[in-house]
Amino acid sequence: MDERDWIILRTLFHENNITKAAKMLYISQPALTNRLKQIEKEFGVRIVERGRRGVTFTHQGEYLAKSADQILLQIQKIKENVRNMENKVAGTLRLGVSNFFAHYMLPDLLKLFKDQYPDIEFKVTTGWSSEITNLLYNQDIHIAFVKGDHSWKECKRLLFDEKICIASKEKIDINQLPYLPRIDYSTDYLLKTTVDHWWAENYSKAPLISIEVDKAETCKKMVVNGLGYAIMPTLELKDIDNLYRTDLTTKEGKPILRNTWMFYHEHSMKLNMVAAFVKFIEGIDLYNFDISN
Numbered sequence: 128m129d130e131r132d133w134i135i136l137r138t139l140f141h142e143n144n145i146t147k148a149a150k151m152l153y154i155s156q157p158a159l160t161n162r163l164k165q166i167e168k169e170f171g172v173r174i175v176e177r178g179r180r181g182v183t184f185t186h187q188g189e190y191l192a193k194s195a196d197q198i199l200l201q202i203q204k205i206k207e208n209v210r211n212m213e214n215k216v217a218g219t220l221r222l223g224v225s226n227f228f229a230h231y232m233l234p235d236l237l238k239l240f241k242d243q244y245p246d247i248e249f250k251v252t253t254g255w256s257s258e259i260t261n262l263l264y265n266q267d268i269h270i271a272f273v274k275g276d277h278s279w280k281e282c283k284r285l286l287f288d289e290k291i292c293i294a295s296k297e298k299i300d301i302n303q304l305p306y307l308p309r310i311d312y313s314t315d316y317l318l319k320t321t322v323d324h325w326w327a328e329n330y331s332k333a334p335l336i337s338i339e340v341d342k343a344e345t346c347k348k349m350v351v352n353g354l355g356y357a358i359m360p361t362l363e364l365k366d367i368d369n370l371y372r373t374d375l376t377t378k379e380g381k382p383i384l385r386n387t388w389m390f391y392h393e394h395s396m397k398l399n400m401v402a403a404f405v406k407f408i409e410g411i412d413l414y415n416f417d418i419s420n
Contacts, residue, residue, distance in 0.1 A: 130202050132166055133195040135159060136174075140192035144181040166191075200266060207398055216403045217246035223259035223268040224251060225315075227343065227363065228387065232416055233272075240407050247400055255315045263390055269401050271390040274360075275317035279390045284405075287414035288384040291321065292372040294347075294364055295356035301373055305330050308337035308355035312346035318385060322358050325375050325383060360385050362414075387413070 139148040139159075149159045167174050174188035184192060207218055224233055229251065237249055252262060256273035263271040263279075272286075293299075299307060326334060337355050340346050343363050350357045351367060364370060375383040389408055395401045 128166060128169060130199065132162065133198050133202075135162055136166070136188075136192045137195035137199065139163075139175070139182065140184060140189070140195070145177075207400075214399070215246065216244040216399045218398070218400045219248045219250055220270070220400050220404055221250045221268040222252070223262045223271040223273075224253050225256045225259060225272055225274045225387075226253055227274065227360075228272045229253040230344075231362075232413065235416075236408070236411070240404060243407070244400070244403060247404075256317070257315060260390065263392070266392070269391060269395050269398070270404065272387065273390060274385060274387050275315060276386055277317070277388070277390075279388070282391050282393050282396070284389045284409060286387045286389055286408070288386045289414070290361045290382045291318075291325075291358065291375045291385055292361050292364070293356055293358055293375070294350050294370045294372050296350060296353035296370065298371045299356060299373075304356070305332040305334060307335060309334045310338045310340065310346050310349045310355040310357045311336050312339070312343050312357070313341045314343070318360070321383060321385070322375075328378060 135148070135152060138151055139145070142148040142151065145156055145159060149156045152159065163174060170187070170191070172187040173185050174191065175182040175184055177183075222233075233251065237251075241247060241249075252259070252268060256275050256277060259268070259271045259273050260277045260279065262268045293301060293304070338349055340349065343359065346357050346359070347363060347367065349355065350370065358375070361372070361374075364372065377383060389405070391401065391405065396405065
């Protein structure tokens with residue numbers, strides 16, 4: 128079996144459907160089926176059984192599919208170590224990035240880094256910060272960019288912090304907040320917990336949620352159009368000038384902050400590309416990084 132075969136097993140196991148797996152792998156269904164037959168022949172066992180609702184993995188097939196992640200990770204590490212022996216910054220840098228960071232900052236940062244190190248390629252996974260942290264724990268990525276104070280005991284660097292604020296089209300009395308329409312958006316549990324805790328400390332009445340959306344960008348446009356207020360980190364609003372903002376504070380009057388971190392494993396720094404990227408990021412003032420484009 129080669130690397131491609133392990134990728135086929137992993138993809139089919141996750142999708143549980145020949146058609147979907149073939150589409151994701153950019154190969155034809157007959158080609159995928161033929162490859163499965165070759166794998167079965169090599170191991171001398173049935174790997175999958177077909178049914179009306181897709182495929183079912185046999186006991187042996189499930190064992191092979193679940194081994195794929197570990198084997199593919201080992202192959203990736205071998206490739207990285209071999210490239211690293213040349214003492215040059217080259218290879219595929221695997222990054223896990225929170226949604227905001229990926230949308231506003233990452234493209235320009237990767238271009239700047241690529242200009243310095245043209246032999247670098249990138250594999251980027253985006254998602255909630257909690258998901259990205261789990262990817263780093265499992266060593267599916269080299270470096271994680273996460274928002275909020277997630278548990279991480281290895282190397283980490285605080286990149287910047289930002290205030291959390293109430294944003295509205297018109298000036299509002301925050302004492303009247305429970306009676307005003309609020310626009311909520313899907314966000315990670317740490318930010319939601321922080322906002323909920325602040326609300327519980329200041330109001331005895333639940334917020335009046337008038338609109339719920341899935342993205343911060345959509346929420347922001349709703350606020351700009353005067354459909355209600357929102358509670359958001361300040362960097363989400365950096366590209367908008369015509370909004371009123373009131374920073375959330377503790378009972379002691381201190382601003383409530385949200386941190387953005389860079390996490391990575393200490394052993395990853397032995398890879399030239401990881402060490403170069405960490406040094407590159409540490410040399411940039413990310414809070415004032417231009418995200419207007």
